[in-house]
Amino acid sequence: xxxxxVWEGELVARRGLYARGAALLAGGMGFIALLxxxxxxxxxxxxxxxxxTYGDVVWSFSLDxxxxxxxxxILGWSPDxxxxxxxxxxxxxxxTALCILLAFPLAFFxxxxxxxxxxxxxxxxxxxxxxNLVIRTYGWFPILGTHSPLTALARGAGLLNxxxxxxxxxxxxxxxxxxxxxxxxxxxxYAAAERLDGSLVDAARDLYGGRWLVFRHAILPQxxxxxxxxTILTFVPAxxxxxxxxxxxxxxxxxxxxLIQQQxxxxxNWPFGAAVSLALLGCSLCGLFLYWxxxxxxxxxxxx
Amino acid sequence: xxEAHDPSGSSKAGALEIRDVRKSFGAVEVLRGVxxxxxxxxxxxxxxxxxxxxxxxxxxxxxxxxxxxxxxxxGGQDLGRLPAHRRPVNTVxxxxxxxPHLRVRDNVAFGLRARRVPEAEVRTKVGDALALLQLxxxxxxxxxxLSGGQRQRVAxxxxxxNEPLLLLLDxxxxxxxxxxxxxxxxxxxxxxxxxxxxxxxxxxDQDEAxxxxxxxxxxxxxxxxxxxxxxxxxxxxxxxxxxxxLGAANLFEARREDDAIVTPLGKLSAEGPAGWTAGxxxxxxERIEVSLEAPASPGPNVFEARIAERVYRGDHVELLLEPGxxxxxxxxxxxxxxxxxxxxxxxxxxxxxxxx
Amino acid sequence: MNALRMRWVLPPVLLALAxxxxxxxxxxxxxxxxxxxxxxxxxxxxxxxxxxxxNETIGAAARNTLLLACVSTAVSTVLGTLLAxxxxxxxxxxxxxRGLDVLLHLPVITxxxxxxxxxxxxxxxxxxASSVFDPGMVPMILxxxxxxVAFVALVVRARLSTLEKDLYEAARDLYAERGFVFRHLTLPLLMPAVVAGALLAFTLSLDDFxxxxxxxxxxxxxxxxFIYGSLRRGISPEIHALSTLMVLVTVGLVVGVERxxxxxxx
Numbered sequence: 001x002x003x004x005x006v007w008e009g010e011l012v013a014r015r016g017l018y019a020r021g022a023a024l025l026a027g028g029m030g031f032i033a034l035l036x037x038x039x040x041x042x043x044x045x046x047x048x049x050x051x052x053t054y055g056d057v058v059w060s061f062s063l064d065x066x067x068x069x070x071x072x073x074i075l076g077w078s079p080d081x082x083x084x085x086x087x088x089x090x091x092x093x094x095x096t097a098l099c100i101l102l103a104f105p106l107a108f109f110x111x112x113x114x115x116x117x118x119x120x121x122x123x124x125x126x127x128x129x130x131x132n133l134v135i136r137t138y139g140w141f142p143i144l145g146t147h148s149p150l151t152a153l154a155r156g157a158g159l160l161n162x163x164x165x166x167x168x169x170x171x172x173x174x175x176x177x178x179x180x181x182x183x184x185x186x187x188x189x190y191a192a193a194e195r196l197d198g199s200l201v202d203a204a205r206d207l208y209g210g211r212w213l214v215f216r217h218a219i220l221p222q223x224x225x226x227x228x229x230x231t232i233l234t235f236v237p238a239x240x241x242x243x244x245x246x247x248x249x250x251x252x253x254x255x256x257x258x259l260i261q262q263q264x265x266x267x268x269n270w271p272f273g274a275a276v277s278l279a280l281l282g283c284s285l286c287g288l289f290l291y292w293x294x295x296x297x298x299x300x301x302x303x304x
Numbered sequence: 305x306x307e308a309h310d311p312s313g314s315s316k317a318g319a320l321e322i323r324d325v326r327k328s329f330g331a332v333e334v335l336r337g338v339x340x341x342x343x344x345x346x347x348x349x350x351x352x353x354x355x356x357x358x359x360x361x362x363x364x365x366x367x368x369x370x371x372x373x374x375x376x377x378x379g380g381q382d383l384g385r386l387p388a389h390r391r392p393v394n395t396v397x398x399x400x401x402x403x404p405h406l407r408v409r410d411n412v413a414f415g416l417r418a419r420r421v422p423e424a425e426v427r428t429k430v431g432d433a434l435a436l437l438q439l440x441x442x443x444x445x446x447x448x449x450l451s452g453g454q455r456q457r458v459a460x461x462x463x464x465x466n467e468p469l470l471l472l473l474d475x476x477x478x479x480x481x482x483x484x485x486x487x488x489x490x491x492x493x494x495x496x497x498x499x500x501x502x503x504x505x506x507x508x509d510q511d512e513a514x515x516x517x518x519x520x521x522x523x524x525x526x527x528x529x530x531x532x533x534x535x536x537x538x539x540x541x542x543x544x545x546x547x548x549x550l551g552a553a554n555l556f557e558a559r560r561e562d563d564a565i566v567t568p569l570g571k572l573s574a575e576g577p578a579g580w581t582a583g584x585x586x587x588x589x590e591r592i593e594v595s596l597e598a599p600a601s602p603g604p605n606v607f608e609a610r611i612a613e614r615v616y617r618g619d620h621v622e623l624l625l626e627p628g629x630x631x632x633x634x635x636x637x638x639x640x641x642x643x644x645x646x647x648x649x650x651x652x653x654x655x656x657x658x659x660x
Numbered sequence: 661m662n663a664l665r666m667r668w669v670l671p672p673v674l675l676a677l678a679x680x681x682x683x684x685x686x687x688x689x690x691x692x693x694x695x696x697x698x699x700x701x702x703x704x705x706x707x708x709x710x711x712x713x714x715n716e717t718i719g720a721a722a723r724n725t726l727l728l729a730c731v732s733t734a735v736s737t738v739l740g741t742l743l744a745x746x747x748x749x750x751x752x753x754x755x756x757x758r759g760l761d762v763l764l765h766l767p768v769i770t771x772x773x774x775x776x777x778x779x780x781x782x783x784x785x786x787x788x789a790s791s792v793f794d795p796g797m798v799p800m801i802l803x804x805x806x807x808x809v810a811f812v813a814l815v816v817r818a819r820l821s822t823l824e825k826d827l828y829e830a831a832r833d834l835y836a837e838r839g840f841v842f843r844h845l846t847l848p849l850l851m852p853a854v855v856a857g858a859l860l861a862f863t864l865s866l867d868d869f870x871x872x873x874x875x876x877x878x879x880x881x882x883x884x885x886f887i888y889g890s891l892r893r894g895i896s897p898e899i900h901a902l903s904t905l906m907v908l909v910t911v912g913l914v915v916g917v918e919r920x921x922x923x924x925x926x
């Protein structure tokens with residue numbers, strides 16, 4: 001006889017309960033497994049295949065895509081691709097740093113509002129986050145364009161030539177990236193700030209007095225987890241950014257995200273697109289690992 | 305509320321019989337063979353420290369847990385593999401588990417509606433149950449608008465409206481403050497007397513058990529240690545655990561030598577179980593007769609000693625007696641001070657001999 | 661926060677808000693600017709909004725967007741709710757539970773571009789089985805469901821985890837069968853979270869560009885894709901008007917979700 005258990009007051013066979021659970025999970029997990037998890041694995045395999053003459057995929061194991069990633073093309077070695085990878089990491093890193101710097105005061109500001117109005121401030125952060133990224137990005141065009149006051153200002157200051165404007169260009173990309181990623185940094189930090197134990201901060205103020213020391217010893221340890229989540233939520237998507245560099249960077253500004261898009265569409269070279277995807281994933285994981293190690297060291301330092 | 309629901313029509317309806325129930329969670333044996341009986345209309349209490357298995361036993365009776373072995377019979381019907389929703393048993397949960405989205409009225413009606421009782425009948429019965437527990441003014445409130453005591457009454461009404469053969473109460477007072485607890489105990493007792501239904505209460509609070517129960521079953525480590533009326537378990541504890549769990553007790557090491565019982569205080573005479581040779585002598589503090597003058601005729605069980613130390617504990621005092629450095633708890637009394645000589649009499653009928 | 665600390669916090673806060681809202685406000689202002697070309701102010705007009713509603717292409721894109729959002733939200737709300745129930749209300753062994761948890765979070769943490777690439781690969785394979793999966797509305801809907809379902813499940817599960825197990829036991833104890841427990845206990849208690857999850861899913865569908873962009877076909881362009889395309893051709897003031905309307909819809913949805921979430925907490 002099947003094993004019977006009582007689950008939430010119901011007398012059932014364990015097998016039957018599992019079958020019911022599997023039925024509940026099947027739909028949602030089916031979508032995630034079939035359309036995301038499995039294809040992601042296929043992407044890994046694809047990175048070791050080659051492109052056929054007509055953009056088809058030739059399934060024979062090769063390291064061609066990896067070599068190309070490392071810069072070896074038909075015309076010999078060139079650093080172009082490595083520059084794209086390096087630039088992507090740099091953009092994501094700088095964006096993350098700037099976002100965290102700006103998000104900290106904003107998160108604490110929102111958390112310090114009276115509870116009745118806190119949700120209003122929070123909504124102010126969430127609305128841009130949930131607004132379509134294309135809209136949020138192209139909104140910078142008029143602000144940074146040829147006839148904009150900002151461009152005139154930059155020209156006046158001698159930062160730009162008379163025929164240049166802020167958009168398109170690297171600066172526009174950074175602005176767009178920070179603007180786009182900021183809410184992802186604010187929300188986790190807000191969650192941490194809301195739970196902050198004020199008495200510890202007060203105690204630290206009595207003990208140290210100095211603003212930096214209070215921050216270092218009373219605030220930082222309490223928001224460490226929020227900071228970690230904020231960093232990850234900013235860095236990983238920033239690394240794969242496609243819309244922002246595509247719209248604000250100009251025709252020749254290329255990051256990994258654009259490269260992947262290009263390979264899957266214009267170039268129809270899926271294996272290489274998959275290889276760049278893999279590189280993107282690798283960089284994300286590296287970033288996470290470095291962050292995790294830095295944090296670990298920091299914790300050890302704090303304990304010592 | 306109408307007369308007791310009695311489908312079988314026999315006097316056994318509502319009589320609970322538990323036989324050798326065992327239950328393990330993984331490697332932990334929670335119930336190691338529990339048997340008990342409760343007559344129809346009896347109020348029994350499972351009393352014991354946390355982890356003794358009392359709640360698990362209750363949940364097995366309710367059908368919220370399966371016993372590994374043993375039988376649970378209610379009114380002649382083996383509940384065995386009957387699912388919880390088919391058992392003529394209702395539970396008052398420790399947290400009350402009121403449905404947060406339903407008004408008091410609909411919380412109480414839940415069980416009737418689940419059985420598809422006609423709506424007119426539901427209304428009458430819910431009205432009666434609300435009246436019984438004086439909940440009419442709160443009928444339209446939501447659970448979060450109620451105080452702890454009110455919630456408990458709703459939980460009771462929600463269970464009793466179904467006229468169960470057996471009502472199970474899982475620590476129903478533990479979420480309330482001490483004063484309210486004392487009041488509600490008496491109310492619970494009155495309610496049970498009036499309804500004449502079988503109640504099984506689980507608690508770790510000895511006062512609660514003493515106040516409400518017809519019978520107390522003291523549980524320890526998955527077994528029933530003693531089963532009896534409150535007087536019996538208090539006055540005649542069978543083990544050291546029972547003696548210490550219920551109220552205060554003086555326990556002295558004791559052994560039988562010839563016809564006398566030898567303790568650190570001296571020789572005692574007392575009734576013990578047949579074949580008792582060594583263990584503990586037990587006497588409740590209030591049973592010790594303390595005198596500051598030598599009794600006229602030195603009878604048996606009178607000990608003379610000098611008080612070396614005295615600690616006042618409200619309802620009793622703790623004395624350190626010389627010679628022998630024996631600690632004794634007894635009723636407080638004027639004149640018990642360090643240095644004073646005292647005569648303590650242990651009435652033989654109140655001394656119990658226990659296994660060690 | 662006292663005045664002294666305020667002085668230090670306010671400038672970065674204002675800078676952050678400016679970064680968040682400068683593009684949105686610029687678009688809003690431009691949407692009522694009478695200038696046909698360029699961005700210099702030429703007077704106030706509603707004309708671009710009026711033109712918007714006469715534009716057939718935009719009408720078609722709006723219909724596509726709504727169709728995509730409605731269908732994917734409906735499916736993902738049901739599946740996401742069931743998913744949350746299946747995860748939270750079952751005695752799964754811990755290892756399996758952890759595995760399922762990772763799978764559930766996958767759509768949330770995968771960068772959009774990788775998600776899109778994975779979908780392209782998936783539909784390329786499925787296409788060999790049926791032409792239903794040719795680029796167009798069907799793969800778009802399926803793609804949206806894939807990420808929405810995870811968000812709905814996470815919202816619903818957060819609510820489920822606040823419900824004590826003894827509520828279900830109490831319902832059982834009170835003679836309720838499984839269906840009755842679901843209809844009269846589980847569903848009413850979950851409803852605010854289910855609606856909040858649905859609104860979130862709807863918002864995410866409107867917000868999405870990359871996944872739609874990678875899976876769209878000849879006749880299934882959504883508003884974001886239309887806007888993206890017209891940016892290449894040169895911006896017209898109608899685009900500003902359209903974008904402003906979309907931002908306002910987002911505001912409405914955020915307020916809706918927020919109301920529901922707060923009602924839940926009460």
